Amino acid sequence: MAGKKKTAIIISAVVVFMFLSALASWFFQNKYTVNKYNRALQLIDSDSYKDAKKELQKIVEFDYKDTDDLIKLCEAHISYDGGEKDAYKLIDDLDFEYQTKERKDKINAFIKKSKAEYKEFFDKLVEDSKPKIPDSSASSQPSYSSGSSSTNKSKSYSYKPRRKDSDYDEYNVKDYKFAEDFYDDHYEDFFDFDDAEDYFNSHND
Numbered sequence: 001m002a003g004k005k006k007t008a009i010i011i012s013a014v015v016v017f018m019f020l021s022a023l024a025s026w027f028f029q030n031k032y033t034v035n036k037y038n039r040a041l042q043l044i045d046s047d048s049y050k051d052a053k054k055e056l057q058k059i060v061e062f063d064y065k066d067t068d069d070l071i072k073l074c075e076a077h078i079s080y081d082g083g084e085k086d087a088y089k090l091i092d093d094l095d096f097e098y099q100t101k102e103r104k105d106k107i108n109a110f111i112k113k114s115k116a117e118y119k120e121f122f123d124k125l126v127e128d129s130k131p132k133i134p135d136s137s138a139s140s141q142p143s144y145s146s147g148s149s150s151t152n153k154s155k156s157y158s159y160k161p162r163r164k165d166s167d168y169d170e171y172n173v174k175d176y177k178f179a180e181d182f183y184d185d186h187y188e189d190f191f192d193f194d195d196a197e198d199y200f201n202s203h204n205d
Contacts, residue, residue, distance in 0.1 A: 033059045040070060045103070049074040049081075065098045073107065080114055085121045088114035122191050173203040 036059045043052035053074035056067050072090050080087035088111045096104055171189070176182040183196040190196040 033062050033064045037064055037067065041103075044070065044073070047077075049077040053078070066094075066096055069094045069096055076114075077110070080110075085118040086114070088118065119191065169203045171199070171203075173200055176200070 036055050040052040040055040043049070043055065053071055056071045056074070060067055060071065069091070072094065073096075076087045076090040079090065091107070092111055092115075096107060099107070171182070171186055173182060176185075179193075179197040179200040182200045183190065183193050186196060187193075190199065
């Protein structure tokens with residue numbers, strides 16, 4: 001009888017030890033996650049997005065708050081700094097619910113700035129792709145050479161202006177069931193998804 005009682009005490013002690021070990025592990029893991037998350041926010045506030053991304057990647061497996069969204073925010077800024085005009089698309093549909101109003105305002109200002117610069121870039125792309133009409137008056141003027149000749153070639157882009165009449169469909173819209181599939185195949189020819197969707201709907205009446 002005494003042996004059974006002793007065995008029960010040992011089992012209980014083992015269970016308590018395992019519970020306390022698990023609790024301690026959770027506590028230290030949670031503290032580690034919170035510290036890394038807060039450190040990343042400090043780096044984001046100081047515009048150190050590469051370092052912030054490194055901190056967030058250390059805790060991404062714990063699925064803490066909006067860690068994934070903050071990583072995308074860092075990637076958007078890194079892409080923008082690298083010259084990507086459409087960097088805002090990485091975060092345009094995120095709400096950053098855990099962030100303060102000040103951070104949200106800063107994020108929205110970045111999205112607005114990136115989107116405006118992309119539109120300006122896209123509009124210039126369209127303008128440059130239009131065929132140039134030669135100036136007839138210029139051909140009647142004498143030309144002078146400084147001794148060296150150079151040939152100016154206009155830049156070529158994949159974008160081409162679309163005809164305005166709705167009866168003409170140069171992209172065969174009716175081959176697509178959904179606007180998303182249509183946009184995936186022709187995203188280079190449209191400013192954004194809304195632009196492609198308008199075209200898709202106008203030729204699917």
